[in-house]
Structures are given as structure tokens and as C-alpha cells.
Amino acid sequence: MENKFQRTHYCGEISENHIGSDVTLCGWIQTRRDHGGLIFIDLWDKEGIVQVVLNPQIDKLAHEQAQSLRGNFVIAVKGKVRARPADMVNPKLKTGKVEVYIDDLKILNKSKTPPFSAWEDAEVAEAIRLKYRYLDLRGEDLQRNLKMRYDITRVARDILHKRRFTEVETPMLTKSTPEGARDYLVPSRLNPQKFYALPQSPQLFKQILMVAGLDRYFQIVKCFRDEDLRMDRQPEFTQIDVEMSFVDEPQLFGLVEETVSAIYKEVLGIDIPVPFPVLKYKDAMARFGNDKPDLRFGLELIDVGEAVSGAEFKVFADALKAGGQVKAINVKKSAEALSRKALDDLAEVAKTYGAKGMAWIKVNPDGPQSPIVKFFKKEELDRLMGKVGGEVGDAIVFVADKPKVVADALANARLALGRQLGLIDENKICLTWITEFPLVEYDEAEKRYVALHHPFTSPFEEDLDKFETAPDQIRARAYDLVLNGNEIGGGSIRIHQKEVQERMFKLLGIGAEEAEIKFGFLLDALQYGAPPHGGIAFGLDRIAMLLAGARSIRDVIAFPKTQKAVCLMTQAPSEVDLKQMKELKLKYDLS
RNA sequence: GGGGUCGUAGUUCAGUUGGUUAGAACGCUGGCCUGUCACGUCAGAGGUCGCGAGUUCGAGUCUCGUCGGCCCCGCCA
Numbered sequence: 158m159e160n161k162f163q164r165t166h167y168c169g170e171i172s173e174n175h176i177g178s179d180v181t182l183c184g185w186i187q188t189r190r191d192h193g194g195l196i197f198i199d200l201w202d203k204e205g206i207v208q209v210v211l212n213p214q215i216d217k218l219a220h221e222q223a224q225s226l227r228g229n230f231v232i233a234v235k236g237k238v239r240a241r242p243a244d245m246v247n248p249k250l251k252t253g254k255v256e257v258y259i260d261d262l263k264i265l266n267k268s269k270t271p272p273f274s275a276w277e278d279a280e281v282a283e284a285i286r287l288k289y290r291y292l293d294l295r296g297e298d299l300q301r302n303l304k305m306r307y308d309i310t311r312v313a314r315d316i317l318h319k320r321r322f323t324e325v326e327t328p329m330l331t332k333s334t335p336e337g338a339r340d341y342l343v344p345s346r347l348n349p350q351k352f353y354a355l356p357q358s359p360q361l362f363k364q365i366l367m368v369a370g371l372d373r374y375f376q377i378v379k380c381f382r383d384e385d386l387r388m389d390r391q392p393e394f395t396q397i398d399v400e401m402s403f404v405d406e407p408q409l410f411g412l413v414e415e416t417v418s419a420i421y422k423e424v425l426g427i428d429i430p431v432p433f434p435v436l437k438y439k440d441a442m443a444r445f446g447n448d449k450p451d452l453r454f455g456l457e458l459i460d461v462g463e464a465v466s467g468a469e470f471k472v473f474a475d476a477l478k479a480g481g482q483v484k485a486i487n488v489k490k491s492a493e494a495l496s497r498k499a500l501d502d503l504a505e506v507a508k509t510y511g512a513k514g515m516a517w518i519k520v521n522p523d524g525p526q527s528p529i530v531k532f533f534k535k536e537e538l539d540r541l542m543g544k545v546g547g548e549v550g551d552a553i554v555f556v557a558d559k560p561k562v563v564a565d566a567l568a569n570a571r572l573a574l575g576r577q578l579g580l581i582d583e584n585k586i587c588l589t590w591i592t593e594f595p596l597v598e599y600d601e602a603e604k605r606y607v608a609l610h611h612p613f614t615s616p617f618e619e620d621l622d623k624f625e626t627a628p629d630q631i632r633a634r635a636y637d638l639v640l641n642g643n644e645i646g647g648g649s650i651r652i653h654q655k656e657v658q659e660r661m662f663k664l665l666g667i668g669a670e671e672a673e674i675k676f677g678f679l680l681d682a683l684q685y686g687a688p689p690h691g692g693i694a695f696g697l698d699r700i701a702m703l704l705a706g707a708r709s710i711r712d713v714i715a716f717p718k719t720q721k722a723v724c725l726m727t728q729a730p731s732e733v734d735l736k737q738m739k740e741l742k743l744k745y746d747l748s
Numbered sequence: 749g750g751g752g753u754c755g756u757a758g759u760u761c762a763g764u765u766g767g768u769u770a771g772a773a774c775g776c777u778g779g780c781c782u783g784u785c786a787c788g789u790c791a792g793a794g795g796u797c798g799c800g801a802g803u804u805c806g807a808g809u810c811u812c813g814u815c816g817g818c819c820c821c822g823c824c825a
Contacts, residue, residue, distance in 0.1 A: 194782035208785065228775090247785055270776060272758055277786095279760060279774080284817045337825040357825085384824040509751090509821060611825040709818095719817070 162233035162263050169205020171252050175238040180257060182207070183233045183265070185295070187276050189226055196223045200234065201276070203300060207252040209234055209259050216260040223259075229268035235261040283711075287725040290716055302713045306701040308424045310377050313397050313695075316416045322373040322399070327362035329355060329379070334675055335667070336612055338382035341392070349742035355381035358694060360611065361679050363400040364651055367690040368682045375399045377697065386720045388709045389643070389699055393718075399648070400692030406636065406650065409691060410590060413638060413646070417588065424704060427586070433638070435590045446484075446568030448594070451642025452587040454580040456571045458484045458564075461555070464544040470532035472516065476557035483557040484567055487545045488574055492519040492526075492552045499577070500554070506573045507556055510565035516555040520547050529555075572642065589639050596620075596633040597664060605666040610635040612661055613679075614649040615691075624660055634691070645700050648693030655683040 165181045184202040196211040213220040219234075226232065236259040247253035272289055273281040275296035286293040293299055314324070333340045333354035340354035356362075358380045366374045376398045383392060401409060414431040421427045441450050444457045462483045465473045473483045488495065495503075495517075504515035518527035520542070530538065545553050556566045575581050596616050597606040606628050608614065616624075620631040635649035652658045658680060662672040672680065701713035711717035718724050 188785075188787095190784050190787050192782055192784065192787075193780065195784075196782095197784050197787085199785070210783085212782075214782090242783080245783060245785090250785080253785090270758070274759090274775080277759095277774085281759060282755090282817070284755095285759080287817090338823085360825095382824060385822085387824085388819075390824070511821090608825050614825090720819085721816085723816095725817090 161261075162235065164233070167204035168200045168202045168207040169251060171207045171238055171255055171257065173240065173254055176240050176255060178238050179235065180238055181233065181235045182209070182257065184231070185268075186226055186228055186230045186232060188228065189223075191224070196220060196226075198223070198226065200232070201295075205251050208247070208250070208256040209236065210256050211259050211262070215258050219259050219262040222262050222264070226264070227268065227270070228274070229271055230264060231266040231268070233263045233265055234259045284719070284725060287717070287719065290726045294715065298707075299712065302701065302705045302707060303715060305424060305705050306697070306713050309420050309701055309704065310397070310697065312420045312423045313375075313416055314377070316419050317373075317375045317399070320373065320412060320415075322375045323371055324376055325366055325371065325374050326376065327356070327359040327378070331356050331362075332675075334361075335671075336608060336665070338384050341381045341383050344741040344743055346741050350744075357382050358396060359398055360613065361676075363398060363692060364613065364679065364687075364690065365682050367400055367402045368685060368687045370402075370688075372402045373400075374692075386718070386722060388711075389702065391698065391710060391714060391717055392722050394710070395697040397695040397697050398692070399694065400690060402688040402690045404650075404689070404691050406592070406634070406691075409648070409693065410636075413693060417638070420700075420704070421586070429586055429588065433588045433590055435592055437593045438591055438595065439593065441591050442564055446564035446566075446571065448591050448637065449639045449642055449644045450568075450589070451572060451575065451581070452589055452639075453582055453585045453641055454575045456486050456488065456574055456580070458486060458567050458571070459545050461485045461541060461544050464541045465533075465537070468533050468537045468541075470516075470529055472514070472529075473555075473557045476559075479559075481557060481559045482563045483555060484563050485545050485553050485555045486567060486571055486574070487547060488552045488554065488578070489548075490550045491578060492521060492550050494578060495519070495552045500552075503554065503570050503573060506570050507566035510569055511562040512556045512558055512566035515566070515570065516557070518547070518553045518555075520549050520551045520553070522549050585641070587641055591637045591639055592635075593617075593632045594635040594637075595629060596631040596635075596661075597628050599629060606664055608661075608665060609633065610647070610649050612665055612667075613651050613658070615652045615657070616661075621657075624664055628664055636693070638693070638695070640700075640703055643699055643703060644696070645703070646693050646695040648691065650689070650691035653683060653687040653689045655680055658683060 162181055162183070164183045166175070168182050168184045171180065182200055184200040187199040187201040187206055190197040194213065198209045198211070199206045200209050211220045211223040234257065236257040238255050238257050241254055241256050271292050272285055273279065273292065275292050275294070294303070330343060330353040333342065333352065338357050340357065343353040343355065345351045345353060359376060359378055363374050363376070378396055378398050379393050380396050381393050384390070386392065410432065414433055418429050418431050421429045436450070438448055441448050443460070444450070446458050460482060462477055465483050466477055468474070476483060500515070500517050507515045516527070516529045518525050518530060525538065533541065541547070547553055554570060556563050556570070558566070595609050596614065598609055600607045610633055615634045617632040617634060623631045633649060636647065637644050638646035652661060659669070659672065662676070667675070698710040698713055702710045705713055707713055716724060716726060723729070
């Protein structure tokens with residue numbers, strides 16, 4: 158059937174080149190300005206808006222029809238593009254030099270008055286925007302973010318395709334495995350009382366694809382983790398998942414650098430230097446207190462344990478005696494900027510991460526000002542100032558505690574200071590590799606070693622003899638990619654030998670029998686010609702968030718969930734029919 | 749599991765030491781208007797003050813609980 162209103166152009170693309178042409182446009186009414194005689198409509202589609210004019214002298218019927226039009230109505234219009242009179246050009250619009258005089262109009266759909274307009278700047282509560290997500294998505298920001306997200310995946314796919322990768326899908330209904338995050342479970346109707354788990358990542362499948370000789374695999378894939386949400390954490394999120402055979406760190410880093418720089422170039426038009434700098438885990442921890450340092454500014458941590466070891470200050474002395482640390486940040490030239498209140502606030506930040514407090518010294522022209530300086534003899538203070546490079550005008554802050562607390566507290570105090578003092582250049586892009594992670598760390602609560610990365614990460618060959626003697630000294634062939642203080646990717650060279658994998662399970666307290674039940678398929682596969690292999694997974698949502706300049710990954714996900722993991726649009730999760738429950742033979746409690 | 753913060757018209761907010769009829773702007777509805785683009789103008793409608801208890805002669809306001817949004821700690825190999 159012929160459609161008289163077959164669209165010929167996008168609204169946002171009408172330009173001076175179309176003057177004199179007859180066009181048919183389809184779109185949403187953004188605003189309508191009714192002058193009684195003339196009616197102006199801003200017609201919107203994904204490419205932008207164009208002003209259409211209804212003049213009774215051109216078409217009486219269309220003008221009459223237009224009286225009933227309202228915001229968000231979906232209409233099709235036919236008309237002629239004309240240049241606007243010179244004094245009526247609207248420089249704010251891309252299409253502002255032209256307008257379309259309408260001679261035929263069709264209402265394709267009406268609209269209720271929406272609870273908010275996607276096209277206005279008003280800051281509407283996120284809960285309302287999430288309930289009416291389709292309205293919010295009509296807005297410029299989310300349209301741009303979703304497009305940018307697609308551009309990122311498109312560029313990544315192109316590069317990986319060129320480098321002879323194969324995109325392979327792996328199961329969503331898979332096996333629950335120990336270690337790692339809490340699983341989302343799916344009951345099996347055909348196998349009552351048994352459950353699938355949604356994948357936390359396709360980790361084991363991609364390793365097995367290497368055993369299968371695929372050589373180079375990637376997948377842009379949803380992953381699921383049933384943990385509490387944050388601004389940068391959703392229960393389902395997307396990874397660009399990559400695995401390669403016969404690969405060492407240098408080749409893999411090179412591929413990642415090629416991909417990431419291509420994304421920056423093609424999506425934002427920005428050249429970023431490669432290769433990315435490499436920072437060892439232990440150096441990152443020593444200098445910045447965390448394994449994802451924001452390198453856009455300084456304020457590095459300084460270990461002053463030795464310099465203060467002789468002083469009488471009990472807090473420092475006790476921490477050191479208990480095997481802890483005393484570390485400082487010299488906040489150069491900010492003795493004035495950091496008020497008493499600012500220092501108190503900073504101490505609160507430190508306390509959030511377990512510190513009991515935060516000591517400080519301001520180096521004023523007339524001498525040091527500090528609640529703790531009275532515990533230091535002159536020469537002790539000189540030694541301390543020498544260690545931190547303290548000069549007149551500086552403010553030095555200290556945390557003394559167990560190494561983990563010192564690191565957490567100062568790392569976050571550092572970030573707070575960087576933001577507060579305006580030290581962070583928002584235009585800077587600092588990408589860095591973090592390498593040589595510990596393979597395992599001791600979990601005090603569980604009284605056992607747990608994998609820092611995951612249990613399939615290869616140890617450094619030269620550290621293999623430490624499995625039985627000093628497990629926490631074993632370095633892992635794991636690496637993270639960090640962008641401006643955000644972990645955007647992580648991976649490792651994997652274990653490809655059954656013996657090493659078994660030693661790893663043993664170290665983690667996973668017995669032979671349990672390993673067989675949980676990971677038997679992997680141990681089997683490793684015995685049938687597993688090549689050395691390794692890979693990486695990128696957090697697509699985080700990358701999109703950072704490139705889009707969004708404040709939350711919710712702003713780069715079409716249909717995100719709230720902090721309680723609820724979708725306000727669909728109201729998932731929801732109760733289900735008793736019939737469905739019965740089919741699943743779930744044991745449920747009606748009380 | 750814990751801490752913080754917010755919740756009043758469709759939306760964004762104001763609402764005094766607890767006081768009688770809860771306001772504004774935008775939006776919405778109707779009228780007028782041929783050059784607007786934040787159109788203008790006149791008139792109008794619109795409220796479970798998140799919900800539930802309590803204190804009080806009287807609660808949007810105070811107390812307790814609860815629900816929900818956001819941020820954070822724990823958690824997230």
C-alpha cells in the first residue's frame with residue numbers, strides 16, 4: 158500500500174541545500190507556538206529539530222488540524238523548504254536558516270502530557286526519569302551517550318576483526334562456581350532443585366575456546382554479579398572480553414593500546430600516546446595507596462615511618478610497634494587553603510576507610526602549627542620535614558595504622574584533596590597499566606588465601622617455589638588498565654598446565670574433590686593440548702561513561718537499575734504465578 | 749548489614765517559633781493573537797505534604813517506625 162507520507166529526510170538534516178524542495182518529515186512535536194493565524198512547530202527526530210510553519214493561506218485544512226496538536230504528538234508532514242527571511246534566522250538551530258511550509262499533515266499518534274520534557278534542562282528526579290525511561294532517552298544527552306557507546310563497540314569490533322579475532326557467543330545459562338561474586342541463579346525446570354548461574358564473566362569458556370584452537374576470541378557480552386550497586390556498578394554490565402593464544406604481555410598490551418587509542422581517535426578525535434606507562438602494583442600502592450591511581454595530579458604518599466620512629470607521639474609509635482606504617486602527603490603551598498574545617502573534613506574521609514584520625518602540620522612563616530608538633534624534638538621535626546620536603550606554606554597530613562588502612566585512608570584523602578584544591582585537569586587523559594599484582598592475599602575472615610584476580614591467573618614462573626613457603630609473595634601475571642583513577646580493564650596470562658592449576662586450587666583451599674566437581678571440565682580441557690594463553694576484559698559501561706563525561710554508568714545504559722537493583726520502568730524483579738513456581742518444583746515458603 | 753542525604757501540585761521548589769483557606773515558577777486546559785523560536789496575553793483547573801503510628805486543642809512542620817531515590821562503607825575473584 159502506498160504511503161503518501163513516506164519520509165524523505167530527517168528533520169535535523171534539512172538545510173539550505175534543500176530550499177525549494179518538497180520534503181516529507183516524521184517526528185515528535187517538541188514545541189508548538191500558536192499565533193492564531195500562524196502556527197510554528199519545532200519538529201524533532203534523532204537528528205535534530207526543524208521549524209515547520211502552518212499558514213492558513215497555504216493550506217487551510219492542515220492549519221486547522223494543527224490546532225489540536227500538542228507536545229510529543231507524532232506527526233508526518235509534507236511541505237516545501239524555504240529560506241527564512243534574514244531577520245528571522247535562528248542561529249541556535251542547525252536548521253535555523255530554513256523552515257518548512259506545510260501543505261499536508263497527518264497525526265500518526267497522540268501523546269499524553271508527559272511528566273517531564275526530555276528536551277528541557279530541568280533537573281528531574283532520577284526515579285521519575287527511570288520510570289519513563291523512553292521519555293528521558295529522547296533527550297540529547299542520552300541519545301548522544303548511546304550513540305557513543307555504539308561507536309566504541311564498533312571501533313573495537315573493527316580492530317579486533319582486522320587482527321583476526323572471532324566473536325563467539327558463550328552460554329548465559331551456565332554453572333555456578335565458587336570464588337568471586339554472588340551468582341544470579343536460574344532454576345532448571347527439567348532438573349528440579351538444580352540451578353544454572355548467569356555468568357559473572359565468560360572466563361572459563363574463553364579459555365576453553367583457546368584449547369579448542371580458536372586462537373583469538375572476543376565477545377561483547379553481558380555479565381552478572383549479584384552484589385550491591387554503586388554509581389559505576391550495575392548487576393548486569395557489559396564486557397569487551399578478549400582472549401589470545403601464544404601471547405605474552407607485550408603483544409597483548411600492544412593490541413589493547415591499539416584498540417583504546419583507536420577508540421579515542423575515532424570517537425572523540427583525540428590522539429593519545431602509546432605505549433601506556435606501566436606501574437607495578439607495589440609501586441602504585443606505595444606512591445598512591447591504591448591499585449588504580451589517578452595520575453592526573455601529584456600528592457604522592459611518603460613513608461615517614463623511619464623519620465618519626467624516635468618521636469614520643471604515641472599514635473605514631475604504637476602504629477609502628479604493631480607493624481604498621483606512618484605515611485604522609487605534603488600538600489604543597491596549601492597551608493592557607495586548608496582551613497581547620499577542611500582538615501577536619503579530610504579526617505572524616507580518612508575515618509571512613511578505617512583510620513582513627515588524621516594528624517597534620519602546617520608550616521607557617523612563624524613556625525610549625527600543629528596539634529602534634531609538641532611531641533617532636535627540634536631535630537626530629539627537622540628530620541621529618543626533610544623527609545617530606547616541608548617548606549613554608551606547606552600542609553602535611555599523616556595517617557598511622559595498619560598498611561591497608563593507611564593506604565585506603567590516604568589514597569582517598571589524596572583524591573579528595575585533588576578535587577578540592579582543583580589539581581585535577583579534566584582534559585587530561587592518564588592511561589596506565591598496573592602489573593605484578595600479588596597472586597593471592599590472606600583473607601582474615603575466611604582464614605585462607607583468596608585469589609586477588611581469579612584462580613586461573615598464572616603466577617610468575619620464578620615465583621613458583623613460593624607456593625608452599627610464602628604464597629603472598631607470589632606475583633601474578635595479571636594486569637589492569639587504569640584511566641584517570643578508574644579501573645577500565647583487567648586480565649592476565651592464564652594457567653595452561655593442569656599441575657599448576659591444581660597447585661593454585663590447593664593454595665586456595667579448594668580440595669581435589671571440590672575442584673573436580675566445580676572445575677573438572679577445565680582441568681580436563683587443560684590436559685588435551687591447552688596452549689599458553691591470556692586475555693583481558695574491558696568494562697564497556699565504565700569506558701563509555703568516562704568518554705561521554707557521564708557521572709554514572711546509568712547514563713550510558715539504556716535501561717539501568719536502581720541501587721536496589723530494581724528496574725523502575727518494568728518493575729522487575731516481580732512476584733511470579735504460583736503455577737510457574739510449581740513447574741520449577743521450587744521449595745518455597747508461603748508464611 | 750551499616751552511615752549520610754532527600755521525599756510538598758504533572759515537574760522544580762518555597763512554606764517562619766507547630767496555628768485557621770499549603771504558595772511560586774514552569775507545565776497543563778480554554779479564549780485572543782500572522783513571524784515566533786523561553787512567543788505574548790487573559791482566564792482557569794490542578795495537592796493522600798511518600799506511607800503508618802504517636803505527641804498536641806491543633807502537625808507539611810516535632811517524635812518513632814516504614815517505603816522509595818541518590819551517595820558512601822562493607823561487598824564486588
